[in-house]
Amino acid sequence: MKRFVVICLIALVSVSWLFAMDAYFSGETTFEAIVSVPPVEEPWTITSADINQSFEIDAYSDNSSLYVNAGFSVDALAGKLDWFLSEAYMDLFIDRFSFRFGRQKASWGTAEIQSAVDVLTPTDMSDPISMDKMGIDSLKFSIDAFPLALDVYWIPIFTPSPLPASVAAMLAFYGIELKKPELKFKNSEVGVKASAYTSAGDFALYGYYGWEDTPSMTGEYERLAMAGGSFAIPIGEVTFKGEAAWYPKRDEEYAATFGLEWMHGDFTFIAEAYGACDTQNVSLNSQVGAVFSYDLLDGDLQLSLSGIVEMKKYDGAVLFGADYSVSDEMKISAQVVYVFEGPDEAGTYGAYKDLDCVKLGATYSF
Amino acid sequence: MRKSRIVVLMTFVLMLVTAIAHAQDLTGLDIIKLAHDVPEPTSSSVTATLVIHSKKGNEKTRQVIMKSKDYGDVTKEVIVFTSPKDVSGVGYLMFNYPEAADGSKKDSDNWLYMPAMKKTKRIAASGTEAEGNFMGTDFTYEDMGERAISKDNYTLLGQENVDGVACYKIRCESIARTESDPDRVVYIGVDDYMLYKCEFYDRHGALHRVLTCSDIEYIDGYACTKVMKMENVQSGTWSMITMSDVVYDKASIDDSIFTVTALEQGRIR
Numbered sequence: 001m002k003r004f005v006v007i008c009l010i011a012l013v014s015v016s017w018l019f020a021m022d023a024y025f026s027g028e029t030t031f032e033a034i035v036s037v038p039p040v041e042e043p044w045t046i047t048s049a050d051i052n053q054s055f056e057i058d059a060y061s062d063n064s065s066l067y068v069n070a071g072f073s074v075d076a077l078a079g080k081l082d083w084f085l086s087e088a089y090m091d092l093f094i095d096r097f098s099f100r101f102g103r104q105k106a107s108w109g110t111a112e113i114q115s116a117v118d119v120l121t122p123t124d125m126s127d128p129i130s131m132d133k134m135g136i137d138s139l140k141f142s143i144d145a146f147p148l149a150l151d152v153y154w155i156p157i158f159t160p161s162p163l164p165a166s167v168a169a170m171l172a173f174y175g176i177e178l179k180k181p182e183l184k185f186k187n188s189e190v191g192v193k194a195s196a197y198t199s200a201g202d203f204a205l206y207g208y209y210g211w212e213d214t215p216s217m218t219g220e221y222e223r224l225a226m227a228g229g230s231f232a233i234p235i236g237e238v239t240f241k242g243e244a245a246w247y248p249k250r251d252e253e254y255a256a257t258f259g260l261e262w263m264h265g266d267f268t269f270i271a272e273a274y275g276a277c278d279t280q281n282v283s284l285n286s287q288v289g290a291v292f293s294y295d296l297l298d299g300d301l302q303l304s305l306s307g308i309v310e311m312k313k314y315d316g317a318v319l320f321g322a323d324y325s326v327s328d329e330m331k332i333s334a335q336v337v338y339v340f341e342g343p344d345e346a347g348t349y350g351a352y353k354d355l356d357c358v359k360l361g362a363t364y365s366f
Numbered sequence: 367m368r369k370s371r372i373v374v375l376m377t378f379v380l381m382l383v384t385a386i387a388h389a390q391d392l393t394g395l396d397i398i399k400l401a402h403d404v405p406e407p408t409s410s411s412v413t414a415t416l417v418i419h420s421k422k423g424n425e426k427t428r429q430v431i432m433k434s435k436d437y438g439d440v441t442k443e444v445i446v447f448t449s450p451k452d453v454s455g456v457g458y459l460m461f462n463y464p465e466a467a468d469g470s471k472k473d474s475d476n477w478l479y480m481p482a483m484k485k486t487k488r489i490a491a492s493g494t495e496a497e498g499n500f501m502g503t504d505f506t507y508e509d510m511g512e513r514a515i516s517k518d519n520y521t522l523l524g525q526e527n528v529d530g531v532a533c534y535k536i537r538c539e540s541i542a543r544t545e546s547d548p549d550r551v552v553y554i555g556v557d558d559y560m561l562y563k564c565e566f567y568d569r570h571g572a573l574h575r576v577l578t579c580s581d582i583e584y585i586d587g588y589a590c591t592k593v594m595k596m597e598n599v600q601s602g603t604w605s606m607i608t609m610s611d612v613v614y615d616k617a618s619i620d621d622s623i624f625t626v627t628a629l630e631q632g633r634i635r
Contacts, residue, residue, distance in 0.1 A: 022635075026451050060635060067632075091631060096622070098631060107484040121484075133484065144627035197626050199461075199475050202488045232488035234473070239490045263490060266499075298420060298603070299502040328426055328450035365451035 021066065023059035028052075032361045034129075037336075040356050047357065049076040054086065065091040087135045098142045103135035106153070108193060108206055109257075110232045110241040113289035113308060114274040116255035117206050117228040117245045120153060120191045122213035126162040128352055129319075129337055129359060134159055147197045155189035160221065161213040164352075176219040181211055201233035206245070225249050238262045241272075252276035252284045266295035285348075286311040300325045308349070315347030316340060329366065335359040394520030394536040398552075401559040402515060407588045407614035409435040413448075414607050418503055421602040428453065428501060431634060433619055439464070442624035445501075446634045455481035457629045465514045479629045486626050503605035504575060504596040517541060518550075528553045528562040529580065547574050558582070560589055573599055586614045 034048040054071035069086040089102030109115040122134045137157040143150040158181045163171075171178070181187040189210025196203045208226040215221050228245030244256040259272030270291040277283045289308035296303065302323045309316035321335045337357050341350030392400075416428040428450070434443040441464075446457040457479040463472040473491035480487070500507050518538040526535045533553035540548035546568060553563035560582055566575040576599060581592035590612050597604040613619070623634050 026454070028451065058632075060632075065632065093631075093633065098627075100631075105484045110488070142627060142631075144622065144625050146622075146625035146627070149625070149627045195626070197475075197477070199472070202477075234476075234488055234490040237490050239488055261487075261490075298418065325426075325452070328452075331452060363452075 021059040021061045021064075023057060025055070025057055027055040027071070027366055029364045029366075030054075030361060031363075032359065035358045035360070036354075037356050037358055040354050046077070050074065051076060063093045067091075085135070096144050098144070100140040100142070103137050104140065105133045105135050106140075106151075107133065108191075108204075108230075109228075109243045110202075110230045111243055111257040111259065111272055111274070112261070112270050112291065113259075113272045113306075114257060114287055116243040116257045116274065116276075117226065117230055119208050119210075119213075119224065119226050122159055122161040124162050125164050125214070126168075128164055128355060129335070129357075134161065149195045149197070151191075151193045151195075153189075153191035155191070155210065156185070157183065158187065158189065158211055158221070159213075160215070163214065166351075171215075171219065176217070178215050179220045181221060187211075201231055204230045206230070223249050237264055251278055253278050266299070268293045283312070287316075310342070310347050310349055313342035313345045313347030313350065315342040315345075315350035317349050317352070329364055331363045331365075333359075333361040333363075335361075392522070392534075394522040394534075394538075395515075397522065397534045397536060397554055397559070398515060398520055398538070401554045401561065402512070404559050405588060406436075407586070409433075409615055409619040411611070411613040411616070411619050412609045413611040414609055416501060416503055417606045417608075419604045419606075426502075430501070433623060433634065435619055435621070435624065444624055444629065444634050446629075455479075455632060457634065459624065459626060459629050461624075465516070471514070477626055477629065479626075481632075484630075486630055503607070504598045504601075504603055505594075505605060505607070509577070509596070523551070525556065526553065528578075531562055532556040533562050543569075558589060560591065568600075575599065585612050588614050590614075 030050075030052040032048070032050050032052070033046055036043050036045045036047050050073055052071065052073045054069055057066065057068040059066040066089075068088045070084065070088065071086075072081060072083045074081050085103060087103050087105060089100050089104045092099045092101075106121050107118060108120050109117040111118070121136055124130070124132045124134055136153075136155050136159050138153050138155040141152045141154075160178070160180060190208070191210070192207040194205045206226065206228045208224070210224055211221045212224045213221075225248050226245050228243060230243040231241065233240045239261045240259075241261065242256070242258045245254070247253055247255065255274070255276040257272055257274045259270065262269045268291070272289050274285075274287045274289075275283060276285040287308055287310050289306065291304060291306040293302060293304040295301070302321075304321045305319070306321075307316065307318040317337065317339045319335060319337050321333065323331060323333045325331050335358070337355060337359065339349055339352050339355050341347060341353055346353065411431070411433045414430050414432055416430065418426045418428070420426075429448045431446050431448060432443070434441060441462045443460045443462065444457065445460075447453040447455065459477040459479075461475040463474065465471045476489040476491060478487045478489050479485070499505070500510050518540055521537040521539075523535040523537055526533055533555055536552050536554065538550040538552060542548075547566035548569060549567040549571070551565040551567070552561060554560070555562055560579070561577075562579055564577040565573060566577070568574040576597045578595050578597075579591045579593070580595075583590050583592055590609065592609045592612070593606065595604060595606045622628060628634060
């Protein structure tokens with residue numbers, strides 16, 4: 001009874017607070033279907049069909065704001081319904097200082113294809129095509145002293161990356177149980193980002209101490225520490241970008257990404273090279289990737305072609321995408337994904353060779 | 367009675383002659399300078415509705431909040447989309463630097479925030495500036511800013527009415543000739559030195575675009591063009607920008623909103 005009264009009081013205060021603010025409600029209905037294509041073993045099979053309904057609340061007053069993105073998804077093939085809370089946070093602004101409490105997403109670094117420093121927010125690996133970010137339950141404290149800025153994250157609740165179905169099945173097959181870090185203060189994760197925005201370019205330093213987002217073969221999540229930096233320097237029509245990081249607790253102890261982004265009218269070209277090595281400077285992972293995108297029909301149609309190759313085993317993936325805005329509310333999209341193995345070994349990307357598919361989607365916004 | 371009529375008539379003729387003589391004294395460059403010197407607010411906040419009309423007759427509507435502040439050595443501007451949903455929250459932060467005495471100009475600093483990616487990208491100045499389309503409209507980024515006087519040669523072609531308003535008609539020819547529309551004919555109000563119309567001519571001398579400005583109102587002592595329509599006569603498309611909620615020189619336009627952190631926090635309302 002006491003708990004019920006407390007919940008009612010919290011709900012009453014929250015609703016009253018929400019209505020005291022300027023509040024906007026919106027949402028998106030998304031339909032996505034994936035059809036396998038040759039050369040997979042069973043081509044022209046619908047492997048996935050999902051309907052996703054999200055609702056958003058965006059409310060604000062002079063010194064505070066609230067954002068919620070939640071909804072449900074229906075797996076039409078399995079007949080399964082799932083609820084999700086993508087983000088739910090409150091901001092409080094006090095002069096140059098601000099606090100953000102709740103489930104939130106963040107992105108570190110300047111790379112577009114493969115980042116060396118983006119370890120703060122885990123990735124949803126159960127969908128290897130989208131690779132969406134996961135929200136982390138955290139408190140963020142920021143100081144905005146432009147051109148300098150500081151963000152400090154305290155993450156008391158660990159959020160792992162959802163694993164690809166094949167990896168989850170393999171762990172289950174061997175009876176390996178996932179052991180998440182216990183909910184204790186000493187198991188909290190901490191992230192710090194210090195940025196400088198100048199006419200010459202943007203520069204940032206990063207520090208992180210927490211846990212790996214994916215488990216080891218024993219099912220345990222290992223400790224992770226990272227110190228890194230990034231830059232983005234615009235020269236003419238090109239922005240040169242780079243990231244470098246040191247991971248003292250990883251085999252791949254050093255990682256770096258360098259690349260450029262060229263924007264010319266409706267055309268954008270991004271090229272990046274990523275490398276990671278151990279203390280003996282033995283290269284453990286190196287990749288190159290590129291993205292071309294072009295806007296047509298006054299921006300209603302966007303075509304993109306992206307590709308990535310792992311340079312040790314020469315496996316990789318190519319993705320062609322087309323997004324068309326039927327109207328301000330309605331958008332349709334199509335993606336063709338082709339994954340290829342290396343000549344000798346499957347490699348990291350080649351392991352997903354059964355992922356060759358066409359992904360069709362439609363989104364209605366309100 | 368007859369004497370007083372003659373005095374009135376003579377006074378009128380004298381005023382007319384003086385006005386004509388005054389107008390004849392002014393060169394195209396003088397008028398452009400007077401238009402350039404029309405008082406502008408140090409800071410502004412507006413809600414702009416952008417209607418983009420395609421050749422086939424389809425219309426798209428975008429709504430943005432635009433805030434700017436002139437700090438003397440830099441003008442800071444922030445633009446945030448509020449609708450439609452797929453671009454809501456996308457924001458640009460731009461620092462524009464004035465032209466130096468020798469005609470040189472430092473590249474602007476530009477940032478683009480994309481809420482879907484939770485990321486702010488540093489954008490190269492040339493990627494957004496000059497002749498790039500302003501948010502998918504028929505306007506270019508250069509159209510939205512102030513063109514340096516030293517970039518053109520000016521010839522006064524005479525006077526012509528635009529929607530019943532007497533205007534000076536001036537031909538502006540680019541010195542560099544590198545623009546896709548190197549020549550313009552501008553129509554500047556005789557009384558208020560405001561821009562009422564501008565015709566843009568391409569490198570072949572063909573009419574490319576026509577800008578018409580209307581609903582000029584005075585807000586807090588500053589002239590504000592509330593409706594701007596740009597018609598691309600070659601492609602058959604047009605775009606219209608309508609300003610509302612115009613606020614000039616108010617304390618509410620806080621310095622703290624012109625930062626990357628404010629852009630990421632969604633504090634620009």
